[in-house]
Amino acid sequence: MAWHAVAKADDVQEGKVLAASAADKMIALYRIDGTFYATSDICTHAFALLSDGYLDGDCIECPIHQALFHVPTGEVRAEPATEPLRTFPVKVDGEMLMVEITD
Template sequence: MNTNQWVDAAAFDDVPQDDVIGLFVNGHDIALYGVGGEVFASDNLCTHGHARLCDGFLEGHEIECPLHQGKFDVRNGRPMCDPVTDAIRTYPVRIEGGRVFLSIK
């Protein structure tokens, strides 16, 4: 049984390219990243310092936490350097009709 629920999160045009925005979707604090014409989504809270990643710096597929400069890969949530060691949760994204949908369990 598929328990995934696709949720309309934002307009595709509202996600800036080469940048990140934060928003709340169904009670989840989410970061949306525009990279190379694609959109990626993750939890918006750093697993190390509990800072909001939407306040960080996006370079390519890496988001840098604004608090301690730890980095995560926005495609899979994997930590890329110290001091972060725990991955952030990422969400499947689909673009349909100019809208960004997230799969949230």
Template sequence: MTWHDVAPEGDFEPDVPKVVQVGDDRIAVFRLDDGFYAISDICTHEYALLSDGFCEEGKIECPLHQACFDIRSGKALDEPAEIDLHTYPTRVEGGVVQFQL
């Protein structure tokens, strides 16, 4: 598994994701009150970019059908989504936020 750079830690705004494309994988990385979290950027219900959705209190809402997911765990919180998101480990190395894929 490889660590991928996202952006300098200071470039993140709370609840505003930064997206990285690695091959076919599109990963959204969030800064929450308690750290950085990386999730799949594609809704598990229908194809929609979660990074275009509304983020608040550690949850991301899909812009297509308003399914909500917990950013920390990837858990689908309500319908129409029933499948959890993939989550990825994160770290800060030399002031740069990274995720592992």
């Protein structure tokens, strides 16, 4: 297990998505109601960047086929996706956002 610095906390705006990468993983960062989250940035249905998608409350919509995922859990909320998103633990260390990647 390793923690990776991925962005400054101030760079992740409330209600927005920010693309980042760490340990060869493409990651989407979110700030929802003041809490930070991290998921895979790739839709599980087809290759699309969720950081280009639409954040509605605590769900991210894929920009290609409108699959919908619950950001805190990665759970699929609307097809065509059937596989959940990978989520990553996030912590704030000083001004930096850290994401834990276990593989």
